[in-house]
Amino acid sequence: MNLKIAVLPGDGIGPEVVAQAKKALYAIGEVYNHEFVFEEALMGAIAIDKTGNPLPEQTLNLCLNTDAVLFGAIGDPKYDNNPNAKVRPEQGLLRLRKELGLFANIRPIKPYKSLLDASPLKREIIEGADFTIFRELTGGAYFGAKTLNEEGTHASDLCEYSEEEITRIAHLAFKSAQNRRKKLTMVDKANVLETSRLWRKVVQKVSANYPDVALDFLFVDNAAMQIILNPKQFDVILTENLFGDILSDEASVITGSIGLLASASLGEKNALFEPIHGSYPQAKGKNIANPIASILSAAMLLEHFGLFKEANVIYQAVEKAIEYKVVTVDLKSDSKFGTNEVGEFVSNFI
Amino acid sequence: MNLKIAVLPGDGIGPEVVAQAKKALYAIGEVYNHEFVFEEALMGAIAIDKTGNPLPEQTLNLCLNTDAVLFGAIGDPKYDNNPNAKVRPEQGLLRLRKELGLFANIRPIKPYKSLLDASPLKREIIEGADFTIFRELTGGAYFGAKTLNEEGTHASDLCEYSEEEITRIAHLAFKSAQNRRKKLTMVDKANVLETSRLWRKVVQKVSANYPDVALDFLFVDNAAMQIILNPKQFDVILTENLFGDILSDEASVITGSIGLLASASLGEKNALFEPIHGSYPQAKGKNIANPIASILSAAMLLEHFGLFKEANVIYQAVEKAIEYKVVTVDLKSDSKFGTNEVGEFVSNFI
Ligand SMILES: CC(C)[C@H](C(=O)O)[C@@H](O)C(=O)O
Numbered sequence: 156m157n158l159k160i161a162v163l164p165g166d167g168i169g170p171e172v173v174a175q176a177k178k179a180l181y182a183i184g185e186v187y188n189h190e191f192v193f194e195e196a197l198m199g200a201i202a203i204d205k206t207g208n209p210l211p212e213q214t215l216n217l218c219l220n221t222d223a224v225l226f227g228a229i230g231d232p233k234y235d236n237n238p239n240a241k242v243r244p245e246q247g248l249l250r251l252r253k254e255l256g257l258f259a260n261i262r263p264i265k266p267y268k269s270l271l272d273a274s275p276l277k278r279e280i281i282e283g284a285d286f287t288i289f290r291e292l293t294g295g296a297y298f299g300a301k302t303l304n305e306e307g308t309h310a311s312d313l314c315e316y317s318e319e320e321i322t323r324i325a326h327l328a329f330k331s332a333q334n335r336r337k338k339l340t341m342v343d344k345a346n347v348l349e350t351s352r353l354w355r356k357v358v359q360k361v362s363a364n365y366p367d368v369a370l371d372f373l374f375v376d377n378a379a380m381q382i383i384l385n386p387k388q389f390d391v392i393l394t395e396n397l398f399g400d401i402l403s404d405e406a407s408v409i410t411g412s413i414g415l416l417a418s419a420s421l422g423e424k425n426a427l428f429e430p431i432h433g434s435y436p437q438a439k440g441k442n443i444a445n446p447i448a449s450i451l452s453a454a455m456l457l458e459h460f461g462l463f464k465e466a467n468v469i470y471q472a473v474e475k476a477i478e479y480k481v482v483t484v485d486l487k488s489d490s491k492f493g494t495n496e497v498g499e500f501v502s503n504f505i
Numbered sequence: 506m507n508l509k510i511a512v513l514p515g516d517g518i519g520p521e522v523v524a525q526a527k528k529a530l531y532a533i534g535e536v537y538n539h540e541f542v543f544e545e546a547l548m549g550a551i552a553i554d555k556t557g558n559p560l561p562e563q564t565l566n567l568c569l570n571t572d573a574v575l576f577g578a579i580g581d582p583k584y585d586n587n588p589n590a591k592v593r594p595e596q597g598l599l600r601l602r603k604e605l606g607l608f609a610n611i612r613p614i615k616p617y618k619s620l621l622d623a624s625p626l627k628r629e630i631i632e633g634a635d636f637t638i639f640r641e642l643t644g645g646a647y648f649g650a651k652t653l654n655e656e657g658t659h660a661s662d663l664c665e666y667s668e669e670e671i672t673r674i675a676h677l678a679f680k681s682a683q684n685r686r687k688k689l690t691m692v693d694k695a696n697v698l699e700t701s702r703l704w705r706k707v708v709q710k711v712s713a714n715y716p717d718v719a720l721d722f723l724f725v726d727n728a729a730m731q732i733i734l735n736p737k738q739f740d741v742i743l744t745e746n747l748f749g750d751i752l753s754d755e756a757s758v759i760t761g762s763i764g765l766l767a768s769a770s771l772g773e774k775n776a777l778f779e780p781i782h783g784s785y786p787q788a789k790g791k792n793i794a795n796p797i798a799s800i801l802s803a804a805m806l807l808e809h810f811g812l813f814k815e816a817n818v819i820y821q822a823v824e825k826a827i828e829y830k831v832v833t834v835d836l837k838s839d840s841k842f843g844t845n846e847v848g849e850f851v852s853n854f855i
């Protein structure tokens with residue numbers, strides 16, 4: 156297979172971890188005879204520094220015209236604590252999601268056997284947990300109109316959803332549930348929010364097409380509790396943008412480290428793959444960042460193009476690295492291995 | 506002291522648990538020579554059933570003219586799964602919060618020594634955790650304009666905040682931090698939301714008055730993870746309405762049961778005390794609901810009126826109940842004790 160892949164390393168630890176994902180893809184290409192052509196582009200704080208724009212047109216054009224995007228991370232503390240900054244790295248990411256139409260963000264959560272003790276949760280709570288979060292990614296308060304009055308004393312964010320936006324991701328989530336344990340949990344705040352009531356209504360309607368999938372509903376406050384109390388109850392979780400952001404970071408504790416979680420963002424035409432961790436600026440350049448999430452995002456990319464065998468080889472390589480404790484310090488505090496060594500191990504295993 | 510207390514038992518397990526809180530207050534009144542006059546009123550689904558209104562004017566008037574409100578819970582599944590219901594129990598609670606101006610909801614989180622093993626989190630993670638969440642309660646997406654178009658295909662919720670709304674709760678939170686470990690963590694999503702950027706700016710401004718309190722910021726997704734990874738890092742958490750709703754339910758897992766957590770909702774003139782658990786309709790009438798959260802909300806009521814010694818007696822009684830395992834099934838699956846027995850134990854201890 157021939158794939159043209161846009162690579163956006165971004166900020167902080169982004170470049171370091173993406174380098175390891177590329178290494179794994181190179182190895183797969185060699186062994187299984189695929190041609191992966193990578194083209195790098197600027198994005199995030201680094202793009203602001205160099206061009207004034209967190210998503211330069213050149214980067215956007217590249218992404219629109221490649222088969223897939225391999226994304227690192229964006230974000231820089233110099234913008235976070237400056238509420239007056241007009242241009243921020245996150246705007247680039249949000250615009251990219253919107254322009255590529257990446258409406259579904261898919262985040263699988265499943266602890267590794269050899270890491271069952273790495274979680275702050277008790278082993279018996281997480282052993283056997285295996286669920287996937289479908290987070291809507293191009294709607295909600297992320298993209299609604301924002302206002303700030305002239306005096307800077309009043310602000311607003313509009314959360315909006317349309318039936319169409321809900322329907323398309325609901326179908327994806329139900330289809331995924333059909334291939335899994337056939338349970339879908341819709342998470343919302345329908346006792347307070349109008350948008351949540353629309354979600355509930357539309358998802359009920361879509362569910363008629365999937366009579367083999369059991370549908371239930373949870374309020375987001377309760378869901379935030381249930382994910383910790385009893386994560387095994389979940390199979391597929393479907394939710395809107397902001398709730399999905401919060402719940403998927405929370406759910407990362409089940410696996411022991413957010414450095415293990417990858418995600419796929421899908422649209423009609425485009426697809427982007429990224430670790431769910433952020434730019435983690437404190438770790439930048441220290442060779443301590445966990446590359447596994449980024450490597451797994453490359454595996455999700457392969458799956459997306461039907462290369463299941465190849466993806467599986469990466470999953471196995473990662474499992475071996477974890478089993479042999481070739482992991483970074485987030486997983487083993489006295490580890491001698493760094494970002495590079497873990498990436499080396501994985502690509503050598505392929 | 507003379508106190509006139511409005512009692513709103515509400516729906517589901519509300520009446521059962523509030524009855525135990527009243528029992529505890531009666532006992533305190535007897536022993537310490539206070540006169541607590543209780544007046545009950547309708548609210549929630551039961552008020553809709555009887556009057557068509559989840560917050561009848563009579564109930565509102567009573568609450569406006571008493572010293573404090575002791576609240577149970579509201580909510581009924583027959584409304585939750587009906588996105589077309591025009592009148593819902595929650596509207597009553599939201600209106601009550603608004604009319605009483607209860608802008609600050611305070612939720613203390615601290616595990617009991619004898620319950621350190623009841624949490625899904627490992628003992629070493631939660632031992633020593635002790636923080637308080639200050640949740641803004643009368644603003645944000647809960648109260649902003651809501652729309653649903655005629656075809657029922659597009660909905661919106663507006664999240665709004667003003668400098669004034671943020672300032673008043675920020676002062677309360679900083680003052681609380683001064684009396685604690687002098688750390689305040691502001692939780693927001695300032696990398697995406699305009700309202701969050703306003704929060705950040707205003708809280709930074711208010712912090713100038715509290716130079717002895719260390720202020721830091723966390724994005725809500727990260728906070729949802731940190732509360733589980735390392736709850737000991739927190740002292741006071743300050744956040745907006747919806748984030749506070751989600752994070753405080755999540756944080757309840759630290760204590761082992763949401764049935765242990767009480768909250769105080771404060772305004773300029775009025776105050777309301779309630780368990781943070783909801784109406785838990787499945788448990789209604791079975792004498793299995795944990796009354797401790799409601800009893801502790803009564804203790805918070807006493808504290809609010811400066812009756813610290815009396816509040817302490819309740820805290821001690823609850824600790825004894827837990828120590829002697831006179832607890833409901835949420836805390837000990839083979840417990841022989843029910844709602845009534847736990848309430849009896851506590852009031853007898855006073
Ligand atoms: C960086 C930020 C804008 C982003 C989000 O909130 O979507 C991140 O947290 C994520 O989950 O991908």
Ligand SMILES: CC(C)[C@H](C(=O)O)[C@@H](O)C(=O)O
Pocket residue numbers: 346347376579580595598750781783
């Ligand atoms: C019942 C519901 C409207 C309420 C809220 O979301 O505020 C509840 O969850 C709470 O936390 O008090």
